[in-house]
Amino acid sequence: MSEFSSFDALCSTLDGHEFDRPPALVANAHITGLGVARALAAHDVPVVALDRSGDGVAPASTAVTAAGRVTYPLDDREAFREDVEELVDRIGREAVAFGCMDEWVNAFAETRPDGVHLSFDADAAPTVLDKQELYASAERLGVPFPETYALDGVDPDEAADALGFPLVVKPARKREGEEVLGTNVVDVPDREAFDETVAAARDADIRVLAQEKVDVAVGEDRSLASYVPPRAATGERADPLAVVGNARVRHPRAFGTSCVVDVVEDATIREQALSMLTDAEYHGISESEFVYDTERGEHVLLDVNTRPWKWIGLPVAAGRNLPLAAYETAVGGEIDRARGPERASRWVYLRDFFAGLAGGETPNLLTGDQWRAIAGGRPADAGVTTGVFDSTDPGPTGRLLETEFSAREYYCSC
Template sequence: MADTVHDTDALVDALSNVDFDRPPALVANAHITGVSVARALAAHDVPVIALDRTDSGLAPPSEAVDYAGLVTYPLDDLDGFRADVERIAAALEHDPVAFACMDEWVRGFAETEPDGVRLPFSELAGVERVLDKANLYALCADLGVPYPETYEVGAVGVDEIVEALAFPFVVKPAHKRKFEEAFGTNVIEVDDREAFEEVVAEAREHDATVLAQEKVNAEVGRDTSLASYVPPESADRDPLAVVGNAAVRYPAFGSSCLVERVEEPAVREHALTVLEETGYHGISEAEFVYDTDREAYVLLDVNTRPWKWISMPVAAGANLPMAAYADAVDGAEYEATVRDGGPRDARWVYLPDYLQRCLTDEAFWDVLSDADWASILSGEFEASEDELTTGVYRPSDPAPAVKYLTGEFADREYYCSC
């Protein structure tokens, strides 16, 4: 457990006096996803250093985190971020391995390539080929992978877009973070031309490139993603991949709060085909929805990083963070524990959002059984054979959940939902 979230100077001083027996992981940022990545790595005795721009994240008090500290936020000062990370790396005996849990941290590491830090994912050009949705959809068109009808605003005029797409349609960013900083969300639905032009104008003020996209007639409850780790070409191994269904969201069209492993060969094939074409290697999540009009899964997005329910593939026997670490560090080993050549069944639940859905949505019916709740409340789920796992809440590692609860009581807010 990291007893203190140090400022950068204090973190460098503390690490100068530590002798890790292997390269530690730098996990940034240090919130819901960060604590899950830390636990996945700590399960294999990898030391973890949690980094963030604030001390409000849930990861630092986890037993999986050895040290925690503040660094310059890459969107505020990219050179400052690189300098901070290089100072941290220089204080360590072994070159650390970076795990970036949000797009801005991915780009921060990829753009600056800090000296003394191992990056277990593609160089910036490879990341850009995936994160730029305009490029991603162009690849889908070339490869025959279904995707929603989409137009880049600017490359295509407003008049042409309004004529091509029926209202309502959605506006989303080519790159998430600038848009999210401006609007507080990654997707905006517009009902008429006036609303569309207002979003486009505000996005232009924030230098955010936006796309106009058809509103897919998606079947509720069938949102599906491929969670994968694609090794570098030099590793000469197959990707490690698990398909997850976001069976429950909160709100109904919000963030995933219950995800279960499923078999969807088309999702797996299409996602891996796109990733192979981009040349990207590393951890990623490829997001699909089931389009009832096309009667097919359509690709919406690919995140080149760990994400909120990263613990589900870990529970299924595919520890994606550890696989990435093993490829980045000479002598480190990891073997996925799969069943008959494939992943085990697994379910992941994020209790705060799931309970809110149960308590506030009269049309929603709890899909967890009494036995599931007993397993969760007793803590037996941590060693159960049905592979039920959670986000944040773990009786064996209670401090992150305690920090969440005390934060709710104090009405404090954290800037990142993941």
């Protein structure tokens, strides 16, 4: 466990620590960052957690060697690069970067700090994360996606007339848009709201897309969680590590973040997702998100995240340690170390699951054996892995309770 420090204090901490192998720089330092840290620390990889806020849960984990503040890249990208390079200098050896939200991925990709190996394909990632580019690729490949209009090339009034109301507006680059619009998906009920949203985006020079509001079958989402290795010198690519996850429950129920996810078999989702990644020539960790459109009667692509995400612990527990695979590739190690036995096929984030149960909007999908195993601190005994809660690493749970019952609020739900 470490304390979240100021930048100067973090530098001093790193001055006094000797690393016997390249540490992982994990940003940001909340639920996703914690999942990455635990996946790496289980194989003796030291982790330095970075963020703009100390209220995330990851710094309280025994999986984190040191944690502290760096300049937030959306505030000052050049200062972010300088901070990271200073940290690497204090570490005294090269490090491996893991971006756990889009803005951190884009910052590492676009600034390329000296002394930092990236755990993802920095050339392809920004293009995949750009929804305008993503949907153009999906159309070319024949992968179904919602009817969408990029408003830098189509008159907004024409797009609205074609889609009808309600519709949704999405920023092409998620986190930059979220900082301006307050969310990465704006639910637009009418013309007045549409005009206001488009004007706000235009004033901030944010590219946005108008998209049909899909009639989503709740509980039928599919995502391919994968690590795609880079091509070898021969041009061949090793088999990806991948599992398909089904977000059975979200909180809030329809469009919130995942709180119960199961491993399922779905060859179509796997094939379509990998075709998108191959087309982009992307290698690294990614989550390809699909929802089931009841009107079309098929899954449609919503997003591809070229980074870890909230339930990154599920593929790890299912025997595919995606963060470790990315780390080993970055340092010239063996990807096979990332393959292991299946310990669990269900992931649960208890905080949101309890909230949904208490509000009556969430069905109780856990069996009695699963509840007892979780309460006993041994969820894997019943095929379950949990987000944040871990009886062998209680610090993050304590941090979550502190923020839950105080005025403090972390800036990202993941």
